Amino acid sequence: MEPFSYIRATAASQATQAAMDHDVRLIAGGTTLLDLMKLDVERPGTLVDINRIGLDGIEKMPNGTLRIGALVRNSALAHHPVVQSDYSVLSQALLAGASAQLRNMATTGGNLLQRTRCMYFRNTAMACNKRAPGSGCSAIEGDNRSLAILGTSKDCIATNPSDMNVALTALEAVITVEGSKGKRDISIADFYLLPGNTPHIETVLARGDLITYVTLPPPRPKAQHVYLKLRDRASYEFALSSAAIVAEVLDGKFSFIRVALGGVGTRPWRSHEAESALLHRSAEPESFRRASVDALREARPQSENAFKIELTKRCIAHALTLATRNA
Numbered sequence: 001m002e003p004f005s006y007i008r009a010t011a012a013s014q015a016t017q018a019a020m021d022h023d024v025r026l027i028a029g030g031t032t033l034l035d036l037m038k039l040d041v042e043r044p045g046t047l048v049d050i051n052r053i054g055l056d057g058i059e060k061m062p063n064g065t066l067r068i069g070a071l072v073r074n075s076a077l078a079h080h081p082v083v084q085s086d087y088s089v090l091s092q093a094l095l096a097g098a099s100a101q102l103r104n105m106a107t108t109g110g111n112l113l114q115r116t117r118c119m120y121f122r123n124t125a126m127a128c129n130k131r132a133p134g135s136g137c138s139a140i141e142g143d144n145r146s147l148a149i150l151g152t153s154k155d156c157i158a159t160n161p162s163d164m165n166v167a168l169t170a171l172e173a174v175i176t177v178e179g180s181k182g183k184r185d186i187s188i189a190d191f192y193l194l195p196g197n198t199p200h201i202e203t204v205l206a207r208g209d210l211i212t213y214v215t216l217p218p219p220r221p222k223a224q225h226v227y228l229k230l231r232d233r234a235s236y237e238f239a240l241s242s243a244a245i246v247a248e249v250l251d252g253k254f255s256f257i258r259v260a261l262g263g264v265g266t267r268p269w270r271s272h273e274a275e276s277a278l279l280h281r282s283a284e285p286e287s288f289r290r291a292s293v294d295a296l297r298e299a300r301p302q303s304e305n306a307f308k309i310e311l312t313k314r315c316i317a318h319a320l321t322l323a324t325r326n327a
Contacts, residue, residue, distance in 0.1 A: 004037075004046060007048045007049065008052060012212060015048055015050045018046070019207065025048070028110050029073070031106045031110065032110065041121070041131060050210070055070045055071040057069045058077065063218070066083070068216070069213060072107065075094075075103040078095050078103065087167075087216055087219060088225040089225035090167040090168065094163065096227060097163035099236050109214075111164045111165065112162070112165060112168075112214070113211070114161055117161045120138040120139050120142065129155045130202075131200070133199075137156055140157060140302060143304065144157060149305060149312075150300075153195045155196070155199050156199030157195075159238075160266065160268055161239075166261065167227055169260035170245065170258045171217070172188065172217055173188045174215045175211060175214055175215075176212050176215065178210050179206060179208045185215075194266060195266050199266075220256060224245075224246075224324065225323070226245045226322045228243050229242040230311060238263065240311060241261070242261065244258075244260040244262070245257075245323045247324060252282055253280055253281060253283065254280060255280070257278045258275060273294040273298075274292065277290050277291040288317040291320070295313070299312075
């Protein structure tokens with residue numbers, strides 16, 4: 001790890017101003033950044049600690065939305081009574097990720113910006129367009145079993161590793177940002193970028209931007225929530241495939257449905273194809289099967305991860321079964 005300076009910010013404006021410098025990184029829980037610094041992937045000259053700028057509350061707003069501060073710890077969010085009762089897919093996803101110790105440190109804003117776990121990104125001896133633009137993608141001809149099959153390009157097949165982001169995608173969260181462009185709200189659908197030929201640019205954030213809040217829409221009282229995560233081992237492991245489902249069934253048919261996938265996309269993957277196949281259709285196994293096929297129609301597997309297509313079809317179908325078992 002290279003030497004660095006340390007500053008403790010006391011206001012959001014101080015943090016955004018400091019972050020205009022390309023050599024500065026903002027730090028809260030540090031559960032990703034410190035790892036990358038130890039691996040020499042990140043080499044910031046200055047760390048700006050933002051833990052004392054507020055933004056650590058969860059508030060039910062007058063319009064029925066739920067506003068979550070960017071510095072709310074994953075554990076606090078997962079166990080919050082409103083999240084557990086009204087947005088349980090988010091609680092389920094958070095509790096499926098990492099370890100209790102990491103959840104006690106990791107923040108909502110930090111999780112949104114979690115970097116890929118691709119082994120080539122984290123190994124500075126290997127070519128990686130995400131880490132070093134133009135150097136190539138070692139994963140395409142290398143070890144790619146855990147990597148993406150949706151949204152890939154010839155320059156990058158790295159997955160977004162977060163469980164939380166998949167649930168937020170199914171919930172259609174809105175991300176509030178402050179920075180040089182002022183305050184703005186960004187739908188999570190517009191927040192993440194596909195790799196294309198610029199995989200090092202992962203989000204729409206500009207230099208100096210600070211995530212301040214995540215807002216969830218008013219809850220749907222009749223909706224059923226399921227987060228299903230499939231992985232190589234039962235704990236402290238990233239998803240090979242996961243599905244976040246928010247569903248309402250009326251008279252045996254889907255009246256509302258959101259499907260998001262993890263472990264298979266270069267960003268948290270909203271499956272509009274699966275939703276279209278399910279909406280106003282009967283909540284039965286044949287509908288689940290058709291939806292899962294449609295969701296993976298554009299999958300582009302690599303040499304070692306074609307199994308993810310069938311695995312994800314089964315993940316979607318089983319998650320839908322769980323979500324509709326009491327319909």
